[in-house]
Amino acid sequence: MKVRVGDSRWLRIGIVGTLISLLSACESFNRPQAPAALxxxxxxxxxxxxxxxxxxxxxxxxxxxxxxxxxxxxxxLFVNLPGLNQSDVIVENPSLSRTGRYLVYISSIQGRPDIALYDRATQRAELLTLGYRSWVRNPQISPDGRYVVFETAKRGQWDIEVLDRGPLIELDIPDGTPVNP
Incomplete structure (x- = not known):
């Protein structure tokens, strides 16, 4: 079968077009998408x-x-958490209070794990173990948000510590629940 000059040009255009569409399809497949589904x-x-x-x-x-x-x-749907996630911080082990107002988690900056608390009402995160001299892991917050328990290697083995955030914090309680002092 003979191929004419005009036919080979259309063949090349078809091959180039196919390659371009394949490459653009691969590129869009790797593009991160906004969270939409669980x-x-x-x-x-x-x-x-x-x-x-x-x-x-x-x-x-x-x-x-x-x-x-x-x-x-x-x-x-996913809820926006302004002030929580930063590109240079590794986060892990989240724990939520009763209504999800408070969120504790491990925050590792430059490989050093700290326990952080994020308050959805104020949209602020704070490190609870800043300056703590031992490794920490697996934080859990109490339902009312006052206490945070976690594992620590302070004595050369994994032990449990309880951090009391104090009586003056705003507790995470359902609306209309009476607060006993």
Missing amino acids: NSRYNDEQPTLSGDGRWLALVSNRNNNSHILLYDLRGK
Whole structure:
């Protein structure tokens, strides 16, 4: 079979067009997507539920970085957490208070783990173990948000410590619940 000059030009254009569409398809496949559905093709791990069962926190790499995401099980959507996730910080082991107001987690900056607390009402994160001289892991917050328990290697073995945030913090209690001093 003979190929004419005009036919080979269209063949080349067709091959180039196919290659371009394949490359652009591969590029868009790797592009991070905004969190939309709970289950995705990304690595989602370390789930934790709030005491009232409404909120689900998890660690995800959906933005090519370790981030904590908060999912509203009632509304079936992710909730924005301004001031929580930073690109140079590794986060893990989230724990939620009763209504999800408080979130404690491990925050590792330059490889050093600290326990951090994020308050959704103020949209601020603070390190609770800043200056702590030992390794920490697996923080859990009490339902009312006053106490944080965690494991520490202070004595050369893993022990349990309880951190009392104090009587003056605003407790995470359902609306209308009487507060006993």
